[in-house]
Amino acid sequence: MLHEVDVADSPLLMFHRADALAATLKGLDVRIVLSTSWVSVYGQESATGVLPAELRAMIVGATYQAANSDLCAWLPLSRYQQIMAYVQSRQIVNWIAIDDDVQG
Numbered sequence: 001m002l003h004e005v006d007v008a009d010s011p012l013l014m015f016h017r018a019d020a021l022a023a024t025l026k027g028l029d030v031r032i033v034l035s036t037s038w039v040s041v042y043g044q045e046s047a048t049g050v051l052p053a054e055l056r057a058m059i060v061g062a063t064y065q066a067a068n069s070d071l072c073a074w075l076p077l078s079r080y081q082q083i084m085a086y087v088q089s090r091q092i093v094n095w096i097a098i099d100d101d102v103q104g
Contacts, residue, residue, distance in 0.1 A: 015050055022054040034062040035083050035097065
């Protein structure tokens with residue numbers, strides 16, 4: 001989790017821990033797929049603009065891309081179900097999830 005508060009209430013705090021994540025991932029072969037509620041609020045491009053350049057360079061997509069244009073069916077899914085749909089649709093074998101939703 002890269003922020004502690006509801007970013008809809010405090011958008012300036014969105015990803016205030018991103019520098020720590022960037023430092024942790026520095027030098028690793030990592031690709032990031034976004035799975036976070038703020039994408040639906042701010043849009044992927046706007047929201048990623050607050051990330052350090054090192055993290056932005058690692059972003060390869062967002063889990064909602066597995067929705068196949070059916071967002072009405074997608075949104076009620078749990079975060080876990082959304083992540084698994086993305087992983088399975090792209091046949092990803094090695095992955096970990098860092099989630100901003102305490103309920104997953």
